[in-house]
Amino acid sequence: MPDYQNILNTIYKELLAREDKGEVADYIPELAKVDKTKFGVYLNNIHGENYCVGDAKTKFSIQSISKVFTLAMAFANQGNKLWKRVDVEPSGNPFNYLALLEQEEGIPRNPLINSGAIVVADCLLSSYDDPKAELLKFVRQLANDDDIHYNDTVATSEIETGFRNFAIANLLKSFGNLENPVEDVLDFYFHQCSLEMTCEQLSNAFFPFANKGVCMQENECLTATQAKRINAIMLTCGFYDEAGEFAFEVGLPGKSGVGGGIVALLPDNFIITTWSPGLNEKGNSYLGMLALEKFTTATKASIF
Numbered sequence: 001m002p003d004y005q006n007i008l009n010t011i012y013k014e015l016l017a018r019e020d021k022g023e024v025a026d027y028i029p030e031l032a033k034v035d036k037t038k039f040g041v042y043l044n045n046i047h048g049e050n051y052c053v054g055d056a057k058t059k060f061s062i063q064s065i066s067k068v069f070t071l072a073m074a075f076a077n078q079g080n081k082l083w084k085r086v087d088v089e090p091s092g093n094p095f096n097y098l099a100l101l102e103q104e105e106g107i108p109r110n111p112l113i114n115s116g117a118i119v120v121a122d123c124l125l126s127s128y129d130d131p132k133a134e135l136l137k138f139v140r141q142l143a144n145d146d147d148i149h150y151n152d153t154v155a156t157s158e159i160e161t162g163f164r165n166f167a168i169a170n171l172l173k174s175f176g177n178l179e180n181p182v183e184d185v186l187d188f189y190f191h192q193c194s195l196e197m198t199c200e201q202l203s204n205a206f207f208p209f210a211n212k213g214v215c216m217q218e219n220e221c222l223t224a225t226q227a228k229r230i231n232a233i234m235l236t237c238g239f240y241d242e243a244g245e246f247a248f249e250v251g252l253p254g255k256s257g258v259g260g261g262i263v264a265l266l267p268d269n270f271i272i273t274t275w276s277p278g279l280n281e282k283g284n285s286y287l288g289m290l291a292l293e294k295f296t297t298a299t300k301a302s303i304f
């Protein structure tokens with residue numbers, strides 16, 4: 001096995017010294033306040049070993065990483081019926097792009113762009129009386145950790161400024177692809193994005209995706225097929241119009257969020273989570289992507 005701790009220490013030292021750390025997401029006013037110098041990495045493997053460096057145990061806004069959790073819930077709940085309302089093709093466009101949705105008559109390209117995640121959120125609203133409580137329960141169970149919460153201030157900040165998401169949800173509604181009122185669906189969607197977790201908690205929560213659907217506590221959270229399909233969607237769609245670049249540079253399925261987090265995993269092996277709030281122009285963590293490229297190059301660990 002590679003000397004993971006040593007490799008993480010080297011990458012951390014090298015990247016921390018970089019002057020260019022990208023730009024924090026300022027289109028969500030609350031996220032603009034986050035300290036850009038934070039940087040952490042956490043790695044765990046399916047045998048229970050773990051390694052960390054930097055701010056790996058500080059909570060941050062997981063944002064779009066939450067789309068993997070809601071997708072897993074909706075897929076487990078609805079099965080293949082879900083794919084009638086959302087497709088599984090990469091979009092090649094930014095996460096909040098509108099034009100494709102109009103062209104494709106309200107069927108989002110995939111569940112990891114905003115339009116797709118909003119449809120998934122609508123499915124959960126139709127399935128549960130209290131979807132926010134159910135999602136929290138599900139994520140806490142995946143991570144085996146009850147200290148995971150929504151941040152209402154971040155959610156409110158997005159409710160007040162998320163005009164593009166309102167446009168997307170209204171377009172979905174006009175095509176008949178939302179069952180619930182736009183305000184209710186977006187209230188849930190903004191709350192899922194406001195979940196705060198550490199690199200350690202995210203790595204633990206993604207354990208079943210690296211372990212054929214089986215959680216750390218050894219119960220089956222997802223079927224092996226569901227885990228396989230969600231990993232495939234992460235690989236092809238997890239980084240929006242940078243999914244090709246992430247596969248090319250890093251070579252792992254993963255998911256990013258505008259809070260600066262990235263989770264990536266090697267099936268049957270490990271999960272690695274990075275957090276650095278500065279983003280590149282595609283909205284993915286600048287240092288996080290660099291760290292993961294260096295990690296898979298140093299360890300030769302990739303699905304390819």
Ligand code: DON
Binds near residue numbers: 062063114258259283
């Ligand atoms: O809906 C939004 O714009 C944000 N709540 C989430 C976007 C996001 O994290 C994109 N990821 N890189």
